[in-house]
Amino acid sequence: MAQTAERENDVIRGLRRSPAGHLADAFSQGSVSGEQGVTLREVPFLTMIGVRAAPGSAVWDRLGAVMGGLPERYGQVTGSGAGDGPGTEQGVSVLWLGPQEFLVIAADGPNALGGGAAGASLLGGLLDALAGDPGQVVDLSANRTTFELAGPSARAVLEKSCALDLHPREFTVGTAVNTQIGLIPAVLWKVDEAAFRIFPRASFADFLGRWLLDGMREYAAVEVP
Amino acid sequence: MLLFSCPNCGPRDETEFHYGGQAHVPYPKDADALTDKEWSEFLFYRDNTRGDFAERWVHSTGCRQWFNMLRDTVSYEIKAVYPMGGSRPDQPPATAAQTQQKGQQS
Amino acid sequence: MTTEHLPEHPEFLWRNPDPKKSYDAVIVGGGGHGLATAYFLAKNHGMTNIAVLEKGWLAGGNMARNTTIIRSNYLWDESAAIYEHSLKLWEILPEELDYDFLFSQRGVMNLAHTLGDVRESMRRVGANKLNGVDAEWLDPQQVKELCPILNISDNIRYPVMGATYQPRAGIAKHDHVAWAFARKCDEMGVDIIQNCEVTGFLKDGNKVVGVKTNRGTINTEKVGLCAAGHSSVLAEMAGFRLPIQSHPLQALVSELHEQVHPTVVMSNHVHVYVSQAHKGELVMGAGVDSYNGYGQRGSFHVIEEQMAAAVELFPIFARAHVLRTWGGIVDTTLDASPIVGLSPVENMYVNCGWGTGGFKGTPGAGLTFAHTIATGAPHALNKPFSLERFETGALIDEHGAAAVAH
Ligand SMILES: Cc1cc2nc3c(=O)[nH]c(=O)nc-3n(C[C@H](O)[C@H](O)[C@H](O)COP(=O)(O)OP(=O)(O)OC[C@H]3O[C@@H](n4cnc5c(N)ncnc54)[C@H](O)[C@@H]3O)c2cc1C
Ligand SMILES: [Zn+2]
Numbered sequence: 127m128a129q130t131a132e133r134e135n136d137v138i139r140g141l142r143r144s145p146a147g148h149l150a151d152a153f154s155q156g157s158v159s160g161e162q163g164v165t166l167r168e169v170p171f172l173t174m175i176g177v178r179a180a181p182g183s184a185v186w187d188r189l190g191a192v193m194g195g196l197p198e199r200y201g202q203v204t205g206s207g208a209g210d211g212p213g214t215e216q217g218v219s220v221l222w223l224g225p226q227e228f229l230v231i232a233a234d235g236p237n238a239l240g241g242g243a244a245g246a247s248l249l250g251g252l253l254d255a256l257a258g259d260p261g262q263v264v265d266l267s268a269n270r271t272t273f274e275l276a277g278p279s280a281r282a283v284l285e286k287s288c289a290l291d292l293h294p295r296e297f298t299v300g301t302a303v304n305t306q307i308g309l310i311p312a313v314l315w316k317v318d319e320a321a322f323r324i325f326p327r328a329s330f331a332d333f334l335g336r337w338l339l340d341g342m343r344e345y346a347a348v349e350v351p
Numbered sequence: 352m353l354l355f356s357c358p359n360c361g362p363r364d365e366t367e368f369h370y371g372g373q374a375h376v377p378y379p380k381d382a383d384a385l386t387d388k389e390w391s392e393f394l395f396y397r398d399n400t401r402g403d404f405a406e407r408w409v410h411s412t413g414c415r416q417w418f419n420m421l422r423d424t425v426s427y428e429i430k431a432v433y434p435m436g437g438s439r440p441d442q443p444p445a446t447a448a449q450t451q452q453k454g455q456q457s
Numbered sequence: 458m459t460t461e462h463l464p465e466h467p468e469f470l471w472r473n474p475d476p477k478k479s480y481d482a483v484i485v486g487g488g489g490h491g492l493a494t495a496y497f498l499a500k501n502h503g504m505t506n507i508a509v510l511e512k513g514w515l516a517g518g519n520m521a522r523n524t525t526i527i528r529s530n531y532l533w534d535e536s537a538a539i540y541e542h543s544l545k546l547w548e549i550l551p552e553e554l555d556y557d558f559l560f561s562q563r564g565v566m567n568l569a570h571t572l573g574d575v576r577e578s579m580r581r582v583g584a585n586k587l588n589g590v591d592a593e594w595l596d597p598q599q600v601k602e603l604c605p606i607l608n609i610s611d612n613i614r615y616p617v618m619g620a621t622y623q624p625r626a627g628i629a630k631h632d633h634v635a636w637a638f639a640r641k642c643d644e645m646g647v648d649i650i651q652n653c654e655v656t657g658f659l660k661d662g663n664k665v666v667g668v669k670t671n672r673g674t675i676n677t678e679k680v681g682l683c684a685a686g687h688s689s690v691l692a693e694m695a696g697f698r699l700p701i702q703s704h705p706l707q708a709l710v711s712e713l714h715e716q717v718h719p720t721v722v723m724s725n726h727v728h729v730y731v732s733q734a735h736k737g738e739l740v741m742g743a744g745v746d747s748y749n750g751y752g753q754r755g756s757f758h759v760i761e762e763q764m765a766a767a768v769e770l771f772p773i774f775a776r777a778h779v780l781r782t783w784g785g786i787v788d789t790t791l792d793a794s795p796i797v798g799l800s801p802v803e804n805m806y807v808n809c810g811w812g813t814g815g816f817k818g819t820p821g822a823g824l825t826f827a828h829t830i831a832t833g834a835p836h837a838l839n840k841p842f843s844l845e846r847f848e849t850g851a852l853i854d855e856h857g858a859a860a861v862a863h
Contacts, residue, residue, distance in 0.1 A: 200360050200414070224414035225359060289364045303360065304413050306367055311412035352756045353748075366758050370747040372702070391848040395700040395791050399689035401751045424703075425751045 135236065144170030145271040145331035149339075156339040157277075158346045164277035166338055168331075169323070172272050173238035175230040175249055177220070178262035188255040189263070192248075193230065197222035201301040203315065207232065218248060221302040221313060229266075229313065229325075239265060270313070271331045275338060276321035283341040284314075284322060294319065310334045356432050359414040371407030373397040374419045375439070403430060405439050470636050471515075471643035476650050479676035480508045482830055483668055484683055485655050485691060487511025488520040489631070489816060490808055491683035492638035493823025494830070495647045501824070502831035505646035510670060512654035516635035519685050519815070522753075522785035524708050524742045526721055526732065527817040528565045528626035530585050530592050535841040535853050536794060537588035542838055543821025544625060550820060556637035558630050559735055563720050565626035566595070566604065568770075570615035570726040577857050578621045585623075593622045604720050606773050613769055615727050628721060628732050631816060638823075658695045664803040665695065680805045681830045683822075686751065686786025688809035697801040699809060700847050701788045704745035705755035706813050709764075709782040713737035717773065729766035731774075739777060741767055745787060745813060754784045787812045792852040797826055797839040806830050807844065 146153075146168040157165035179186040181198060190196040195204045197220055207217030221229040230248070232238045238248045252263040275283060281292050287308040291297060302315035310333060313325040326334045353365040379385055379393055398404070404424045409417045421430040421441060431440040482498060484491045487509045498504040511517075527547055529540035551557055569575045578594065585592035597609040600620045609617045639649055650672070659667035659674065667676040684691050686703045714737050723730035728743045743763035746755035760782050768775050789812040790796065796810040808826040811818055825839035835843065846852055 224416055227415065304415075305363070306412050352758055364758075365756055372749075387848050391700075392698075395847045396698050397700075397702060399699070399702050399749060401687070401690050401703075404749060406749070422748075424749050427750065427752055 135239075139171075139234075142171060144168055145328040146170075146273070146335045149332065149335045152339060153335065156342055156346070158279070158342060159277075162279045162345045164275065164279040164283050164342050164345050166335070166342060167274050168335070169272040169274055171234040171267070173230075173232040173234055173248070174266045174270060174325075175232075175238075175252060176262065176264045176266045176269075177228045177230055177252065178226055179228075180226050180260070183259075183261070185256060185259045185261040188257070189252060189261070192251045192255050193218050193220050196220055196228055201303055203300055203302050205230070221315060223304050223313070234267075239267065268328065270325040270327050273324040273326070273331075273335065273338065274317075274321065275324060276318070278320055279342070279345045280320055280322055283338060283345075286341045287337065288314065290314070307334065308337045310337070353427060353429075355408065355410075355420070355429065357410045357413055357416075358418050358432055358434060359416055360410060363410065363413055367410060367412045368408045369411045371409060371417065374405040374407045400424060403441060407435075470640040471649050474648045474650060476508060476510070476653060476670065476672055476675050477648065479667075480506055480648070481677070482507040482679040482681060483675060483677040484509045484681045485668070486518070486683035486685065486687075487515045487639075487649060487651065488518045488683060488685055489516065489635055489638070489819040490685070490811070490822045490826070491681075492516075492635055492642060492649075493819050494681055494683055494808065494826045495642045495649075495823075496638050496645075497823045497827035498831060499642060499645040499647055501827060504831060508648040508650055508675070509642070510653045510655055510668070510675075511649070511651045512671075514651050515639055515649065516632055519706075519785040519787065520635050521632045522708065522783055523631055523816040524730070524732065524740050525628040525631050525816055526565060526626070526723070526730065526814075527560070527629060528623050529590050529817070530565075530567070530581060530621060530623045530626070531855055532581050532584050532857055533853050533855065534584075534588060536855055537585060537590050539821050539825065539838045539842070540818060541588065541590050542824070543818050546820035546824065547629065547817075548625075550634075550637070554637040554641050556633065556640070558633035558637050560627065560629040561735070562625050562627040563732075564603070564622055564624045565721040565723065566600065566620040566622050568600070568620045568722065568724040568726070569618045570724065571618070574726055575618050578619065581857070582621050585621075591623055591625050593624070595620045595622050604718065604722060606717055606771050607722060608770055608772050615769075617770075620722075626721065628734070630735065634819065655691065656694070658802075658805075660696075660802070662803075663801075665805045678804060679830055681826060682800075682805070682807045682809065683826070685809065685811065685815070686788050688788050688807065692800070692807070695800070695802050695805055699796065699807065699844075701790055701796075701810055702749055703751055703786050703788055704748070705750040705752060705784045706742070706745045706787040707755045707760055707782060707784040708740065708742040709760055710734070710738035710740050710780050711774070711777040712780045714739065714777065718771075722770065724766065724770060727766040727769060729763040729770070731767055731771065738780065739767075739774065745789065746784075751786050752784070753786055789813070791847075793855040794853040795822070795842055796844055797822060798829060798835045798843040799833075800844065804833075 153166045179189050193205045197204045202222045205218045205220040207219035218232045223229050256263045299316050304313050310326050310330045315323040317323050354362050356362050405421050417435050419433050484495050491509050495509045529544040531537050531540050569578045582592040582594045596619050597617050601609050654671045655668050657669035658665050665680050682691050689699050689701050692699045718733040721732040731741050734740050788809050790810040797808045800807045806829050825836040828836035
């Protein structure tokens with residue numbers, strides 16, 4: 127049973143198209159290396175699970191136990207993947223979206239979403255922990271895609287159209303917030319001194335991808351002294 | 352562009368928020384018992400204060416939480432931000448309750 | 458009847474009288490509606506011992522801040538009737554008032570960008586025809602013929618799928634309209650009193666008998682409120698509430714250009730409307746700022762978005778410069794229709810709720826409101842627009858026809 131389901135899942139995985147897949151070449155061509163470089167790539171198909179729980183409730187504690195604690199304040203990221211640098215999706219990260227709303231992010235694959243057996247996967251484990259009490263655990267993996275904007279000029283690119291104070295004194299590594307970039311609502315996570323993950327909803331991925339590329343273009347030009 | 356201080360997220364651009372109109376308008380206790388006039392008051396009539404106005408906002412592209420704000424509708428100066436369920440900071444709680452009552456009946 | 462140049466006019470078009478001790482009727486608000494009401498009170502009902510009280514200067518409110526779109530292609534019978542009557546008055550007023558205020562029937566186009574838009578538009582064209590309102594459905598090619606600078610290609614986010622068109626609709630020069638009414642009112646003996654703010658009302662029981670102003674108390678038999686964005690404030694002084702919310706509404710103009718835009722184009726969907734004034738400015742506007750506001754200004758992102766929409770529809774505007782932006786205070790209702798009729802206070806009448814689209818209604822409002830004040834009962838045309846409709850549920854929902862309004 128479990129094996130059949132797993133095989134079916136593999137088939138389905140092979141059929142998936144990521145929201146910005148068609149821009150992959152444009153992203154790599156638009157990426158700039160060097161001292162004022164900035165690179166953009168899509169990290170497709172990350173597992174995303176929406177979690178809701180009231181702080182202080184028993185559900186909160188049980189859900190937290192599955193992932194190494196839920197974030198308790200604005201900007202906070204918890205979980206074993208909280209320290210993941212760019213390009214690594216090893217652990218499980220939990221992003222604070224609101225006082226009772228969190229986004230769980232993990233690598234793609236059966237360990238996250240499972241083949242049906244309760245408890246055997248991250249999703250199953252969270253559902254078990256919820257145990258039907260008030261709260262929510264929902265697979266939202268298809269809701270958003272992930273962009274990784276990195277390099278010495280990454281912050282400058284973002285600052286063109288994100289009104290947040292992104293100065294490192296204010297916006298420290300390991301901070302994730304829900305905000306707007308350009309006209310697009312997106313979650314922004316600073317994973318490293320010069321690397322950000324951006325999570326736009328799937329239908330905005332094309333627009334935001336091109337928008338960021340446009341913002342990157344000037345760094346490819348030779349600096350006028 | 353106005354700058355609002357979300358109680359959860361801190362200062363953010365107005366474009367991240369949605370307006371919810373007048374604050375402190377309770378749902379009628381017994382809606383079935385209202386006359387047409389009272390029901391129309393609840394549906395269609397809201398204060399339209401020139402001056403300090405208690406209103407609701409939601410941080411749509413942030414924490415998605417509602418909060419109350421006291422804002423001057425002439426200068427647009429934000430006088431206070433306070434939680435849903437809290438009473439107007441410029442009025443003692445009792446008066447605030449009376450205002451609600453009045454809002455419902457007048 | 459267009460002229461190349463603005464008409465010459467004498468230095469003073471009206472006296473600046475001090476308020477008398479008493480009047481037969483007092484109109485609060487010296488915008489278009491207050492002036493038109495006074496004009497029809499004097500002309501149609503022989504009431505000349507009346508005053509228009511204006512707290513600032515004449516037409517300093519929305520009257521000289523609006524974008525002057527005049528049309529009558531509203532969906533419902535009640536609206537079509539009053540707006541069409543108003544349009545017919547616009548057609549004769551330049552002569553009647555003996556003032557060429559540059560009423561230009563260059564047509565108004567309402568673009569459709571989605572199948573939903575197309576269906577709504579065709580339905581409205583049908584409804585308009587049944588009500589004797591000139592209305593046509595245009596396909597994209599016909600749109601392009603009428604307005605060559607419009608981008609009708611299908612490589613934009615919301616391609617133009619067609620438009621409704623009202624040929625008799627158009628624009629006029631708003632401040633001149635106010636001056637035209639004011640001059641005639643003055644000639645007939647109406648006192649137009651500027652810098653006169655109404656601060657309260659004198660009542661005998663539930664009957665209004667006078668107004669308090671910063672220039673003294675004035676006794677009067679009747680009071681007509683034409684205070685647009687301030688209607689709620691005045692109603693509160695008089696002891697009643699109105700189902701109105703006042704919002705900032707902004708507009709902007711570009712610097713002067715050659716005449717490139719022959720008609721008026723409105724788009725509810727991408728949310729902008731554009732015309733070109735006689736002098737050559739591109740005049741643009743869109744929806745209200747979301748919050749309640751009496752500040753006569755709004756937020757920058759609102760005009761930024763409408764400019765983005767304008768550039769998408771009219772690529773030629775990309776290099777135009779914004780000359781000026783401003784805001785007014787508009788009195789919106791929940792069904793996007795005005796309130797013209799009696800109030801809970803005896804002898805006090807309300808004309809308000811015209812929101813983002815009352816310039817076009819100026820003559821119609823004036824005529825029907827004057828009738829209401831003079832006779833104490835509504836005219837057939839404004840009867841459906843009573844305050845009671847919010848209680849009876851007989852709302853006149855014009856959000857479809859008035860989504861970018863005006
Ligand atoms: C930016 C903008 C664009 C618009 N575009 C269009 C359009 O294209 N087409 C259209 O049909 N409509 C449009 N409108 C709407 C239109 O302008 C209004 O509906 C209409 O002008 C309202 O009537 P009015 O002229 O009498 O208002 P106003 O000119 O605002 O008159 C009200 C007057 O009352 C006075 N007043 C207030 N309180 C007191 C007091 N206590 N005592 C004495 N006087 C007082 C005010 O000072 C003001 O002069 C637009 C409005 C705005 C702001
Ligand atoms: Zn927030």
